[in-house]
Every structure is written in structure tokens, then in C-alpha cells.
Amino acid sequence: MPVLTYRDALNDALREEMERDPDVFLMGEEVAEYDGAYKVSRGLLEVFGDKRVVDTPITELGFAGLGVGAAMAGLRPVIEFMTFNFALLAIDQIVNNAAKMSYMSGGQFGVPIVFRGPSGAALQLASQHSQSFDSWYANVPGLKVVAPATPADAKGLLKASIRDNNPVIFLEGEMLYNTKGEVPDGDHVVPLGQAEAKREGSDVTLVCYSKSLIPTLKAADTLQNDSGISAEVVDIRTIRPLDTAMLVESVRKTNRCVIVEEGWPFSGIGAQLVDSIQQEAFDDLDAPLLRVTGADVPMPYNKKLERATKPTPQKVIDAVHRVTYTA
Amino acid sequence: MPVLTYRDALNDALREEMERDPDVFLMGEEVAEYDGAYKVSRGLLEVFGDKRVVDTPITELGFAGLGVGAAMAGLRPVIEFMTFNFALLAIDQIVNNAAKMSYMSGGQFGVPIVFRGPSGAALQLASQHSQSFDSWYANVPGLKVVAPATPADAKGLLKASIRDNNPVIFLEGEMLYNTKGEVPDGDHVVPLGQAEAKREGSDVTLVCYSKSLIPTLKAADTLQNDSGISAEVVDIRTIRPLDTAMLVESVRKTNRCVIVEEGWPFSGIGAQLVDSIQQEAFDDLDAPLLRVTGADVPMPYNKKLERATKPTPQKVIDAVHRVTYTA
Amino acid sequence: MTQVHTNAGLDSARTDFYRQLLRQMLLIRRFEEKAGEAYALGQIGGFCHLYIGQEAVAVGAIAALRDDDYVTSSYREHGHALARGMSSRSVMAELFGKATGCSKGKGGSMHLFDAELNFFGGHGIVGGQIPIAAGAAFAVKYRGGDQVSLCFFGEAAVNIGSFHETLNMASLWKLPAIFLVENNRYGMGTALERASAVADIAERATSYDMDAEVVDGMDVLATFEAMERAVHRARTDKTPTLLDVNTYRFVGHSMSDASHGTYRTLEEVEENKKNDPIGKLCARLLDDDLVTHKDIEEIDAEIIAEVEDAVAFAESSPEPEPEELFTDVYKD
Amino acid sequence: MTQVHTNAGLDSARTDFYRQLLRQMLLIRRFEEKAGEAYALGQIGGFCHLYIGQEAVAVGAIAALRDDDYVTSSYREHGHALARGMSSRSVMAELFGKATGCSKGKGGSMHLFDAELNFFGGHGIVGGQIPIAAGAAFAVKYRGGDQVSLCFFGEAAVNIGSFHETLNMASLWKLPAIFLVENNRYGMGTALERASAVADIAERATSYDMDAEVVDGMDVLATFEAMERAVHRARTDKTPTLLDVNTYRFVGHSMSDASHGTYRTLEEVEENKKNDPIGKLCARLLDDDLVTHKDIEEIDAEIIAEVEDAVAFAESSPEPEPEELFTDVYKD
Numbered sequence A, B: 001m002p003v004l005t006y007r008d009a010l011n012d013a014l015r016e017e018m019e020r021d022p023d024v025f026l027m028g029e030e031v032a033e034y035d036g037a038y039k040v041s042r043g044l045l046e047v048f049g050d051k052r053v054v055d056t057p058i059t060e061l062g063f064a065g066l067g068v069g070a071a072m073a074g075l076r077p078v079i080e081f082m083t084f085n086f087a088l089l090a091i092d093q094i095v096n097n098a099a100k101m102s103y104m105s106g107g108q109f110g111v112p113i114v115f116r117g118p119s120g121a122a123l124q125l126a127s128q129h130s131q132s133f134d135s136w137y138a139n140v141p142g143l144k145v146v147a148p149a150t151p152a153d154a155k156g157l158l159k160a161s162i163r164d165n166n167p168v169i170f171l172e173g174e175m176l177y178n179t180k181g182e183v184p185d186g187d188h189v190v191p192l193g194q195a196e197a198k199r200e201g202s203d204v205t206l207v208c209y210s211k212s213l214i215p216t217l218k219a220a221d222t223l224q225n226d227s228g229i230s231a232e233v234v235d236i237r238t239i240r241p242l243d244t245a246m247l248v249e250s251v252r253k254t255n256r257c258v259i260v261e262e263g264w265p266f267s268g269i270g271a272q273l274v275d276s277i278q279q280e281a282f283d284d285l286d287a288p289l290l291r292v293t294g295a296d297v298p299m300p301y302n303k304k305l306e307r308a309t310k311p312t313p314q315k316v317i318d319a320v321h322r323v324t325y326t327a
Numbered sequence C, D: 001m002t003q004v005h006t007n008a009g010l011d012s013a014r015t016d017f018y019r020q021l022l023r024q025m026l027l028i029r030r031f032e033e034k035a036g037e038a039y040a041l042g043q044i045g046g047f048c049h050l051y052i053g054q055e056a057v058a059v060g061a062i063a064a065l066r067d068d069d070y071v072t073s074s075y076r077e078h079g080h081a082l083a084r085g086m087s088s089r090s091v092m093a094e095l096f097g098k099a100t101g102c103s104k105g106k107g108g109s110m111h112l113f114d115a116e117l118n119f120f121g122g123h124g125i126v127g128g129q130i131p132i133a134a135g136a137a138f139a140v141k142y143r144g145g146d147q148v149s150l151c152f153f154g155e156a157a158v159n160i161g162s163f164h165e166t167l168n169m170a171s172l173w174k175l176p177a178i179f180l181v182e183n184n185r186y187g188m189g190t191a192l193e194r195a196s197a198v199a200d201i202a203e204r205a206t207s208y209d210m211d212a213e214v215v216d217g218m219d220v221l222a223t224f225e226a227m228e229r230a231v232h233r234a235r236t237d238k239t240p241t242l243l244d245v246n247t248y249r250f251v252g253h254s255m256s257d258a259s260h261g262t263y264r265t266l267e268e269v270e271e272n273k274k275n276d277p278i279g280k281l282c283a284r285l286l287d288d289d290l291v292t293h294k295d296i297e298e299i300d301a302e303i304i305a306e307v308e309d310a311v312a313f314a315e316s317s318p319e320p321e322p323e324e325l326f327t328d329v330y331k332d
């Protein structure tokens, strides 16, 4: 299998879907002539022209809503937010129009649209540019929410998202764009709604998604080597719809669970996972479910402080020792 | 004690705080000449004039941001959103500016501002006008989130919110405006961050806030009368900061808990309560924590369907029977 | 800008067309009167924003469209839905929240939709529908089609960000869109002058280098003619237009708002009622002997019957099944 | 609109003032050059937007303000902070993320603040600072004061909703605000003409019935004079102004963007550098014998020393204590 970066995997997915379906187009700030602020759309303007790769003014609310209308008229827009921090300005269109159009029209209008871009913290971008609103989108019926961690999932899930007939929030990791991994050849599509065990294990279940897979896998290795603790690492991949069945199955096996996410703790994704798991696997739990999250503060600029906010292998390891009472 | 409606209690709080502090002003759509869309600001224009009771154009993003700037300059704005559904258009100013100004300025600038208005569903307002984003605001460090259920709490918490030196999201219940209750005389202030047991009990803890207090109390009475189950009803009142200590204390006593909220389930307020409680009281729990939430759908217009989405006493009772294994 | 009135005398060859306009305006008027009654009886719930007084705007504007053009509106859209050709049965049933309503009873008064007629709704957030209409225009251009996209919104919506962002994109990209401001002078209880730094809405077009016209929205023919010019620009020249259509709502903002008292006087309302768009068209048609009083009575009788049938249909229609609560959240 | 140049010959009585302007522009230039070096060395992280080429705008504009006026800016605000009188030490230390920085190392390059100087930041969301500046102006009016509130933002920000919503309120309520567009012709890689339906930014004022002026932002005195007129309108007539100040950034959008290649040519950049605002002021002062080459060298030497001291200070300053992570989230 070819080895690609997460960025190139996304680029391939966009290119292949645009080749496959003339109704698919990409719109956003700097996506065309500049090849995208993070170069995810590199080369697409040349191939597809400025009709299908469209640079916009800085008007998130406007072009998000324009995308919704274009989708109602039968196109399949892929709307890039330079980062999801800026999508706050467009969230009325996402929540009140994209997510509700099918329901409030009695099923007459679908909105096949993908809103994509980097979400979460990068490096030292400070408080207004380092946020994860993943749990906000996942809160909303009518939306699907996807957050791939690997190049293969990035490609396969983006293709599935573009083919989906519903609005999909596609959360990319800016820190993942340069990461490499094997990507299956051909029309590689990963269905939405399926978690994947990125590592098998028997003593504890570690749940994560997107960037948090990296410290979680590191922690799992260290736990194996240093303490002989066998951790199963489950990457949920799609946040909504959530693959609860697989999570419960894993916890039924391990009886212990630690959830890792980059976002803020209060009512984060992990809070829902705790709720879903304890409801279904209460009697199988040998310890409370613990969470490793981003610190409950706006993101500081200083590098050391920023690092202290993020989930690290050590924080995951400490949590595992607590749930396995091996601390 | 005088009996007031929730609406008049809020009106009294506004009037008294504006009398007490000349820097407090009220701004929003229709708050002045129209006395407020829901008449919460009735009569304030007459008393304080149009300098301090300000009608705005329909520009939520603009006047929310203007309020933040005015607060940085030393005023204490109370910004009314006609409903919190429209605050989605202003949420960038709330999250990126109001919530972060103190932190990103190294503590130089505070933003003493209250964003208030009705939140959640009323009657048959359909999907765009019947939403609770309570968990979104509670997710954000830098914000405080308050949601009173009774006239006394409405008055006491609004006064505390206006006096607080931080941005406060003050969520009112449109369906509560006409409800009546005793309100202590004089300068009645309820500190933020304190839950209150609205009913004592020993067999199960029912947690709720705002409107959901009503079906929860009804359920508690029925459980007592029909099944002899003694339910303690805890109204959290302030969502952030959350009075976890009191919740845990109650659950330690009852060993069972059901959480009731009007919002959507995924990563809602209840999900965080489940997480906080099971972390601290895991060994005291005799059953999984169950949640009664709004249905996981956009709000339908049809009255019967709408009613079916909402928490009802019966849904609470059924959940209690499950956690007490008396079903 | 000076307001464009219709000077053209009536053309007897177009009598059927004039009667059609009259018929549609009367239908909307009678429909809304009934809706008001049904609301008072509790058969309709939630927010209900009647269109009484503004009929000439929807009817005159939509008459200039082709069947395959797009129409998007606000929560005050009963009139637009009917003028677009949605049946009074499906609209009334929707207001009643019945399964036979255009949106299966899930949308209600503020969310009327009809995919067959390219009627894009029915939107409750002020200004929220403006970029959606531009999106339909974008799709037309994308596909090289020649349809136009017409967007209705109130004058208070011009102050909101989405108006500004959308008109800039529409002009920049030459989208076949028509932004029609129904300028009834009030946004809820707020007079235009208290909310907008510029009272002349058409002035706003300068910021986007967009064509604009001020139109007498109480004159259905003037509205039709101005729309024909805007449609030509969109369909042929591929450029958008901003129309400032002056009108007046004879009733309150919604069923919970009094028609006068707080923010406007009884005198003002009565004065404007003298300018009733239906009365005006009737008078002109009678003057030119294109209809008789009897004709008008017949048309009105037909319409009253149609509206009563719509109410009977709505009353007798079933509620949505309980399972409907969970359908349509996602498309397969 | 025609652009206002300064025709007034230099007034020798104001030599100290001219030297002060020169000094400030040079300080910003040298400071930014050092910041660029420090970024290359990894001493500064994140996004870093340099102000090189635009110095005359911040310096000329802020020179027209009083100490108790308000200044709010975007993420490209190093120059505004220095022109406002923030010490190069506190600004450089902030870029280094040190505890001695103006924002304790928590804000960084995009979030410089100084409460003492009414410097309201330092904002990273395009257009987000515009209503904030209007809020300061609202507070001035509320208290019956006579300060003015100056807001800097780029030309690409005029397309966003908050610009539109805020200018309407500012004009409607007669707020003492000055909205200064730093028109450097590009928003990141997008040329003004590709994003804005109207290239003449001042035209936008028509929609708000607001005074506007087009200003040569490469001429510090022209900028100062236009600002004096705007300040007079705000302080005395209590009306807001929109200033379209034409300038150019000689460097990339941020440290990760090349100064030329993708969206503008080397020729274009070089052509504009001939119009260097610092060089231009020096030339005029020399022509009129108000400074000598030696004076300029001395000023420059002083400034280089000041900036080196700022870097040394930043380097030797401590990192924030780990506990600082959790302070300042809330005020007591």
C-alpha cells in the first residue's frame, strides 16, 4: 500500500470525488489560488478550474449558507473553514439550516454538504485559534460528525462524507496533516459510524479520536512495556453517529475505561462516552470511567503552558493506573 | 413573602440593579419601547430612559460585541437576546471575546456582562426557535452559566450575575415567565455556584434545572404517593461553576440518580453530571445513572409530536423505577 | 431614489392576467383571515405572521417568475407559498400541524416548503434565508442554467450580517439573484428609522455595486413590472438586483402583537388601509371595465369556498403518526 | 473618491513632532525586523503578522489621539501597540511568551493588551474587534465623555458581517468612533478585487450615511491630518468616520507566507517599496533641512539599541509559572 500524508490523503479524496461527481465542488477562503491555507486543496484549481474550486471573501456565515442553498438545489458542496474556530460565525447556518432542513421540510429537502477544516489546537496559536467544538456539533440531531486520526481514515471517511446525503462536520487535525500512513489503493471508502480498535488489548479500554490517538497509542505501548498492562485502543472515528456497541463490547471485555480527548472537559465528547458506556456496561465496570481532556482554560500562548493543557501519554498512563488500581 | 411571577422577579432584579449601579444598562431588540418581546423589561424605559434601556437593530453579533467592548471600558451591560436561538449569530463574540478577554490579556481586562433571554422550547415554535444550547456555553472556560427555575432564584441569581465580574450566560425559561412563587423581600441575592435541594428524599436523587424542575417535582410527588419512593430533587441552578459537592453528597445518600434536562442528549448537561457523579461516587452507586432528556430530533411543530419530545413526569418515574429496580 | 410607479394604462388583452393577480391577492387575504380565526380557536399554534396588506408584493413579484425559478422567504411566507402555487389545502393543513401539510406538520407556519415548486421555505432566523437563496442562484450558474432565484425578506433584515455578506458575494460572482426587501416600515415594534442609519434601503446597493429599484408594493402591477426588469437582469445579463418594495402590514407583527397602540397609531394603520392593494387593483379594473362588481363577487365567493375547503381539509386531516417524530432527521 | 494628500509644506516649528513620527516608524520597522529574526530562531511561535511597510498608518493615526482615547486592533497589531506607547520590552517579551510580557505570555503576538493605555488588543478573528471598539465609543457617550475610539482592521474585513452591523449602529447612535481600514490590498492571498464587489472601500460608508475619506497611508503626515479631521468629527461633532487608508505590506501575510510568488509579483513588491513611508518622511525632512543624515543615523542607532535591549530583556525574562495556567480564567 502507498504511504501518504494525512494532507495528501484528503487531497486524493477531494480529487477523486470531484472526478466522480460533477456536482461536487470546493469552496472556502484561499482554497483555490493559494492551494488552501494548509495546502489540502493543492492543485485542485488547475484540474477543476475556478468554477469548482472557489475562493470566497472572508464571510463564513455567508458562504456556509450559500453552500446550504446550493445543496438544496442539488449540488454537493464541500465547504472548507480555514479553521473551525471561524465556523463559530457560521454556526447559525450549520445548526439552524443545514441540520434542520430535512426535518422542517417534512423530508422534502436534503442538504448533502460537508463542512471541513482543521479543528483543535496546533502550536502556540493562543486562545482564539486553538479550540475544539466537536461536542457542540455532536449535540445536534441532523448533523453527522467525523474526525479521522490516520491518513487511511482521512481518505476513506472524507469520501464517505461527500457521498452522504446529510450535512457532515468533518474535523481534521492540523497537527496531523504531515503525519504519514499506509492508504489502501483504489476507491477506499470507510463507512460513517464505525469505530475501530487501533490496538487490541485485554486489561483496559482507551477511547480516543483524531489527534488524541497519538498520545493514547504511546501510552498503550509504555503500559505494555513498563507495567505489562494490555490496553485496547479504540478510535471512534465517527463521533455522530457513535458506534456505542463496539465501545461497550470492548469495556465488557476489559472492565475498565479511560477516555482521551483534546477538548474542554465540561460536556465534552468524553462526557457522552462515559454516559453511554456506564448505562450499558454498568455491571461490567470495575472502576469509574476516567477522562483525560484538554485543560479547562482558554489556550495560553506560552509553549510550556500550552503543552500542559494537552493530553499526554503520561496523563493517560496515570489514569490507567488509577482505574487498574496499580497506582 | 410577596408572591411574584418569574417575569416580575426578573424585572425587579433589573430595576434594583440599575438603581444601585449607574453603570448597569440593558440592551437588546425591543427591550425599550416594546417593553421586551416577553415583557421582562416592562417599564424600565420610563424609569431609566433610552440611554440605559437601548433598542437595537437586528444585529446580534454586533450588539453582543458592542456590549463586550462597553464592559471592557467599565460598564456593566445586560444584553438581552430575544431568545437564545438567535445568540448563535453572536456566539463568536461570546466565546472568543467575552470568555477569553481576561485570560488572553493576562488578567488586564474583565468583561462584566450578562447575556440573558429565554432558552429552550416554548409551545409549537418549531425547530429553529426551540433549542437549548446550555451545554455549549457550559463547555467554555471563562463563562458562567445560570438557569433559574423559580421566581426567587430568578431574582437572586440575576442580581448575582449582574454583580459578577465575569461574562454570565443567564438562561430563562419562556414557559416559566408566568409561573408564580414567593420571593424574599429586600436585596435578595443568590450566590452563583450553589445547587439547592428543592425536595428532600432518601431513595433516589433527581437532578434538574430550569423548566425541568416542574416535571421532576411532579414525578417525585407521584413516586411518593404511588410507590412510597422518596426522591430528593436537586436543582443545580448554576450550571457552571457546578456544585458537584452537593450532587455527590446527595447520591452518596440515595445511591441512585436520574438526571432530567430539556436539551438534546449527546454531550448535554446531563452527560457531564453523569461523568462528575460516577467519578466521585462510583462505589456508592447501586444502579447506572439514567438520563431523561429532550428527544434527539429537531423540534417538530405538531403539538403532539412536540409534547413527545419533552421530559414528562412519567418519563422520570419510569427511569426511577429502572434505577430502583422496581419496574 | 425615486419610486417607480406603473404609468402604463391597463391593456384589455391582458385581462385574464389581471384577474389572475386579483384572484391570488384575494386568496391570500381570505386565507390569512381564516388563519387568524383558526389561531384564535387554538387550531393553529406557535408564532403566526400574517401577510394581510402585503399581498401585492408576493403576487406581483412571483407573477414575473418562471415555474423553474427559485423562491425563498422568511417566516411571513404564507402569501409567497400561495402565490407560488402551493395549494391552500397543503398550506392550511401545515398551519394546523397535520400530516397532510406541505411539511407533514413538522414545519408549521414558519417553515412551509415545496420541492416540486422550488419553494425553498419558510425560515425563522432573520436574514438566514438570504445566503440560501444565493446558493440556489449559485447552483443555476454552476450548471449554466437560466433560472433566477428570488429572495423575500423584511427591511429590518438589511442590518444583519448575512444580508451584507450575501449581497457582496452575489454581485462579485454575478449570481442570478433578486433580493426583494418587503419594506413594511417596521421590524416587530421597531420603525425602520430607529434601526437603520440609512432610511433609503436602495442606497444599500451602492456598497455592492448592485442595481436597485424602489417599488410601490401596494401596486401589484408596479411590483410586477419592476420584477420583470430584475428578472431580465438576472436571466439575461446575469446580474443581481436589490428591490426596495414599499408596503405595509395591516395587522400585528404576529398573532400576539396588536395591530396598533404601542409602536404605531390607529390613524397610521387606517391611513395605510386606504391604500389597500386589493382595493386599488379592483378600482382600476372596474374603471377600465375589465371586470364588473359581479365578477369580483364571484371570484371572492370562489375563494371563500376554496379557503373553507382548505380549513375543512385541515380539520379532518390526521395528525402525524407518533413514529414521525424520528423520521426525516437524516436522509438515507 | 479622490485621495487626500498632504500639500502643506513642513512647518519647522514642528520639527520635534516630525522627528517623533520618524522615531516611532523606525522603532516599529526595527522591532519587526528583530521579531522576524527571533521567529526564525524559534524564540517566537504561532502566527506572527509583521507590520513592515504599514508603519505610517499606525504612527500617523495614533499621533492624532489623546492619551485617554481608545485603540483596538487586529492580530497585525505590533505597530499599533508600539505607536500607542507600549514599551518594546513588554511587547517583545509577550512575543517570546514570557511572564514579563504585556499579557503575561498568555496572549502572544495576536493578543497584545494594555489597560493603562486603553489599548484594547490584539484580536484574531477577522472583524471581531470592530464591535468591541464601538462598545468603547458607546461607553464614552454613555458617560458623556469626549474620548474617541479608534479601530484598525484590514480591507478584507469590510466584507464580514460584524463590519456591517457595527457601522450601522455607530452611525445610527452617533458614536465617537473611527473605523480605520488598513487597505494593504490583500487579505492573505486574496486581492481586494477578488473579494469585494466594490473596490473603493470608502463607498461602503454610503450604506451607513457615514463620513469617509481615502488616505495615502504611505504618507504619515497625510494620515495624521486625515485622522485629525476624523478625531474632530468624533470628539466635537460626535459622529463616526470610515477611513480608507491605502498602504502595502512589504512582507508576507505572516511568517509562513512568502512576500511574493503566489498572489503578487516581486516587481509589484519592489515597486511599492520605492514608496517606503520611512524613506519618504526622511527625504522630506532632509529636503527641508529639518534633520541631517547624522540625526537619522543617531535616531536609528538609539532604536537599534532599544530593540536589542528589548530582545535581551525578553530572552532573560522568566517563563510564566506553571500555576499561571489556571489564573485569569475568571475575575474575582
Ligand SMILES: Cc1ncc(C[n+]2csc(CCOP(=O)(O)OP(=O)(O)O)c2C)c(N)n1
Pocket: B029, B058, B060, B082, B086, B089, C076, C124, C125, C126, C153, C154, C155, C156, C157, C182, C184, C186, C187, C188, C253
Ligand atoms: C436573528 C433573529 N433575531 C431576532 C428574531 C426575532 N424576530 C422575528 S421577526 C423580527 C422582525 C423582523 O422584521 P422585518 O425583517 O422587517 O420583517 P417583517 O416581520 O416586518 O416582515 C424579529 C426581531 C429572529 N427571528 N431572528
Ligand SMILES: Cc1ncc(C[n+]2csc(CCOP(=O)(O)OP(=O)(O)O)c2C)c(N)n1
Pocket: A029, A058, A060, A082, A086, A089, D076, D124, D125, D126, D153, D154, D155, D156, D157, D182, D184, D186, D187, D188, D253
Ligand atoms: C473570521 C475569520 N476568518 C478567517 C481568518 C483567517 N485569516 C486571518 S487574517 C486573514 C486575512 C485578513 O486580511 P485583511 O483583513 O486585509 O488584514 P491584513 O492581514 O491584510 O492586515 C484571514 C483570512 C480569521 N482570522 N478570521
Ligand SMILES: [Mg+2]
Pocket: C154, C155, C156, C182, C183, C184, C185, C186, C187, C188
Ligand atoms: Mg418589516
Ligand SMILES: [Mg+2]
Pocket: D154, D155, D156, D182, D183, D184, D185, D186, D187, D188
Ligand atoms: Mg489586507
